[in-house]
Amino acid sequence: MKLIERDEYLKEMREVEGTPDIKVLTGVRRSGKSKLMDRFxxxxxxxxENANVIHINFNLIDFEDLQEYHRLEAYVEDHYQESCxxxxxxxxxxxCKGFEKAINSLHARGKYDIYVTGSNAFLQSSDLATLFVGRTYRIDVFPFSFREYSTYYAIDNPYKGLTQYLTEGGMAGSYLYRAPEQKYKYINDEVLKALIVRDIVRKQKIRNVQLLDKLIDYLMDNVxxxxxxxxxxxTLESNRTKADHKTIGKYIxxxxxxxxxxxIRRYDIRGKKYLRSDDKYYLSDQSFRYARLGIKNMDYGHILENIVAIELLRRGFETYIGVLYKKEVDFMTIRNGKTNxxxxxxxxxxxxxxxxELSPLRQIKDNYPKILLARxxxxxxEIDGVCVIDVADWLLGK
Structure with missing residues (x-):
C-alpha cells in the first residue's frame, strides 16, 4: 500500500516527546494509528543517535507470548538500555490481558517514554483516566483528510478531487480496491461490522444488537x-422498534x-451559554454512510457539512452549533480565545x-470572522463582511 507522511500527527508526537505522560493514540479503527506508530x-x-525503541505490535504473532501483563513488563525491562x-x-x-497494570508499572519506573494504540472500543476516551494511574496525553487520529487524500492520489484539480472524496472518504484501506462496490464492502465488513459494532457489542455486552443496528442507520441517515x-x-418506536430513551442514550x-x-453541542450565541438538549452527530468518515445505506440518497449538503465538522475537530478547534434567536449557524469555533x-x-x-445561507451570519453583531464555505x-x-471561500480550497488549507 502506498504510504504518505502524516505530518500533523508526527509533529504533535514530536512535540510531546519526553513528557512524563502516557501518550495514547485514539481514533476509529483503520484510521491509520498502526502505520503512524511504525512511522514514529x-x-x-x-x-x-542513542534511541532504544522497544516496539511491540500485537497484530504480529511474534509478540503473542506477551499477551499477559507480567510477561509484557518483563520483556520491556529485559530490553531496557541504561545509556540510551x-x-x-x-x-x-x-x-494483552491486564495491560493497564504493565503500563502503569512501566510508567512508575520513570525511565520510559511510552506510546500506545488500542481498539477504539477497548481503549475509549472515557476509560483513560481510570485505566492509567499516570497522566495521559491523547492524540486523536482521524481518517485521511481531503488534503491527505489529494496527496495520496496526486490530485491536481481540487474541485474534481473533492467530488471524489465526498463519496470515497478517508479510509485509506479502501483505496486498494478499484470498484466502488469493493471499497464499500471493505468499509462495511472490516470497519463497521467487524470492528465497530462487534467490538462495542463484545465490550458492552449488548444483547439487543438489532436496536444498535437501527440506531446506527438512523444516525447515519440524519447526519x-x-x-x-x-x-x-x-422515531424508532413509530417504526415498530422497541426502544427506551435510557438505552438509546447509552448506545449513542x-x-x-x-x-x-x-x-457537537449547541451554543446560544446571544446568551453565551450551552444548550442542553438537541445535538448534532457527525460520522468520523462520510464513507461509512454510503457503505451501509447505499448511494441512492446522496444528500451532498449534509455530507459536505460532515466533512467540515470533522476537519474542524482534526484541526483542534473547540466546535459548537451556533444558535441565534430562531436561526442556526452551522459551526461556531473557538481556539486561543478567538471565535469564528x-x-x-x-x-x-x-x-x-x-x-x-448569509442570513444567520448577518444577524451576528460581534466582530469575529464570519465565513461561508461552498463549492x-x-x-x-467577500459579501457584506462575510468571507466566501471555496470549500475545496479551505480543506486544503489555502
Missing part, C-alpha cells in the same frame, strides 16, 4: 440534523466513545440559497 518508530531512530533514551511503543495494547435522544426513541455514548460518531462563525452550503449559485470554484471573495 522510524522517526525516533533517525533523529536520536528508551521509548516504548505498543500497538493494539488491549490484546448533520438536530437530534435528541427522545426524538430518536420516538458507546458509538461516540468508540469514535464512530462525534457529538462558519456556514456550509453545497451550492449557492441561486440568489435565494445564497441569501438563506464556488473561484477565489475567495
Amino acid at each position: 518508530a522510524e522517526d525516533l531512530k533517525n533523529r536520536h 533514551d528508551n521509548f516504548v511503543l505498543i500497538d493494539e495494547i488491549q490484546m 448533520g440534523t438536530i437530534t435528541s435522544v427522545r426524538s430518536i426513541t420516538d 455514548d458507546y458509538l461516540c466513545n468508540s469514535f464512530a460518531f462525534y457529538k 462563525y462558519i456556514q456550509v452550503a453545497y451550492d449557492i449559485s441561486e440568489p435565494s440559497t445564497l441569501e438563506r 464556488t470554484y473561484q477565489p475567495e471573495y
Whole structure:
C-alpha cells in the first residue's frame, strides 16, 4: 500500500516527546494509528543517535507470548538500555490481558517514554483516566483528510478531487480496491461490522444488537440534523422498534466513545451559554454512510457539512452549533480565545440559497470572522463582511 507522511500527527508526537505522560493514540479503527506508530518508530531512530525503541505490535504473532501483563513488563525491562533514551511503543495494547497494570508499572519506573494504540472500543476516551494511574496525553487520529487524500492520489484539480472524496472518504484501506462496490464492502465488513459494532457489542455486552443496528442507520441517515435522544426513541418506536430513551442514550455514548460518531453541542450565541438538549452527530468518515445505506440518497449538503465538522475537530478547534434567536449557524469555533462563525452550503449559485445561507451570519453583531464555505470554484471573495471561500480550497488549507 502506498504510504504518505502524516505530518500533523508526527509533529504533535514530536512535540510531546519526553513528557512524563502516557501518550495514547485514539481514533476509529483503520484510521491509520498502526502505520503512524511504525512511522514514529522510524522517526525516533533517525533523529536520536542513542534511541532504544522497544516496539511491540500485537497484530504480529511474534509478540503473542506477551499477551499477559507480567510477561509484557518483563520483556520491556529485559530490553531496557541504561545509556540510551528508551521509548516504548505498543500497538493494539488491549490484546494483552491486564495491560493497564504493565503500563502503569512501566510508567512508575520513570525511565520510559511510552506510546500506545488500542481498539477504539477497548481503549475509549472515557476509560483513560481510570485505566492509567499516570497522566495521559491523547492524540486523536482521524481518517485521511481531503488534503491527505489529494496527496495520496496526486490530485491536481481540487474541485474534481473533492467530488471524489465526498463519496470515497478517508479510509485509506479502501483505496486498494478499484470498484466502488469493493471499497464499500471493505468499509462495511472490516470497519463497521467487524470492528465497530462487534467490538462495542463484545465490550458492552449488548444483547439487543438489532436496536444498535437501527440506531446506527438512523444516525447515519440524519447526519448533520438536530437530534435528541427522545426524538430518536420516538422515531424508532413509530417504526415498530422497541426502544427506551435510557438505552438509546447509552448506545449513542458507546458509538461516540468508540469514535464512530462525534457529538457537537449547541451554543446560544446571544446568551453565551450551552444548550442542553438537541445535538448534532457527525460520522468520523462520510464513507461509512454510503457503505451501509447505499448511494441512492446522496444528500451532498449534509455530507459536505460532515466533512467540515470533522476537519474542524482534526484541526483542534473547540466546535459548537451556533444558535441565534430562531436561526442556526452551522459551526461556531473557538481556539486561543478567538471565535469564528462558519456556514456550509453545497451550492449557492441561486440568489435565494445564497441569501438563506448569509442570513444567520448577518444577524451576528460581534466582530469575529464570519465565513461561508461552498463549492464556488473561484477565489475567495467577500459579501457584506462575510468571507466566501471555496470549500475545496479551505480543506486544503489555502
